Amino acid sequence: MLLFDGLLYLDVQKTGSTFVTAFLQACYRKPQIHYHQHARLRRALAPGTLGVISVREPLAQYRSLFRYGLDGKGGLYHRLKDQDLDEVYQPTQEGFETFVEILLAPESARLLHDSFGPVARKFGIGLMTYRHLLLAMKWPLATLKKLPRDQLHSAYPDLRIWRESLRQEHLTDDLRDLAARHPDLFDATAVEAFLAPRPKINPSARGAELSTDLSKPLMARLLERESLVYKTFYPEALAAHRARIG
Template sequence: MLLFDGLVYLDVQKTGSTFVTAFLQACCRRPQVHYHQHDRLRRKLAPGAVGVISVREPASQYLSLFRYGLDGKGGLYHRLKDHGVAEVYQPTQEAFETFVEILLQPETAPLLHDSFEPVARKFDMGMMTFRHLLLSLKWPLATLKRLPRDGLPTAYPRLRLWSEALRQEHLVADLQTLVARHPDLFDLEAAQAFLAPRPRINRSDRGAGLSTDLPAPLMARLLQREDLIYRTFYPHLLPEGQADLTV
């Protein structure tokens, strides 16, 4: 979480957050108040403050996590290693599909986050949606405990802390839109220079040939478990007949 006077950035893991954080620290006109990587907002936002969150299509997010683990990096890799599951990290499509299957199993939830299992079972929720909600809700665990099983989709638009979303797939364009909507918050010249074409950062090279084209049954389970993110940000990727339920 990166907090400025008048803006908060909710830096969900594996959503381009390294780039966004660097952009905001270089281009925001307002003084920085606090920064704690991937942490929750634990204070009251000032009236009128802009909430910004970054998101990523969940299948791509799983692949990014897997490729990061191929390099022996990341908290998830070390958690799985500690529980004897690290052998799944092989640079093959079959291994990636097995990785997704493991992460989608409710019984794996305690390995992913200490507080994830009851939420995963209650809402039939996947890890990427859980990570998103940890940052996008105030007091997320208490809020999720209080909500009824079927109450999250309707409550989420009311409870979320953000008003602006940055899609990892369109990061530069979405940042340009953010600057255009809130020119008082940004040094426009610095923003234009920062968003000029440049090499990508924080990128793993192993597993570059792997694909998010998963077998249909596995993809159906992923869509079900990560339903909130798909409906909110990627309704065009839902099967026909489901996108009209977007929250």
């Protein structure tokens, strides 16, 4: 979470948040108030604060997390290692699919995040949707505990604390558009200078050749578990994936 006077950025993991954070710190006109990487909102917001969240297609997030683990990095890698599951980290398509299967298995939820198990069982959501909800709503765990299991999708638009979203796949364009929609908040010269072409930040070194063409049953499970993120941000990708798997 990165809080400025007038703007709150919700920095979901593996969504280009390092780049977005650097962009905001370089281009936003008003003072920074607080920064705690990937933290939830735990304070009252001033009226009129603009909420911004970054997102990424869930399948791409799974692949990115797997590649990060191939380098022996990340909290998820260490959680799986503690459970003697780190042998899954092999730079092969089979290794990637086994990784996705582990993350989608209901019995794995308690291993992936301390509070994920009850929420996963109640709503049938996947890790990427869970990570999104932890930052997208104020007091997310208490809110999800009170929410009926069949009302997550319908209630989400009213529960979310963000108004603008940034897609990792179109990050430069989305950041430029964000600044254009709020010219009073951003220094236009700094925006253009920052968004000039530059090397990628924080790339994973291994697994670049891995395909996201998962088996049809596994892909169907992933789409079901991550449907909130797909329906909210990637409806066209969701339709394309469903058409592929039939």
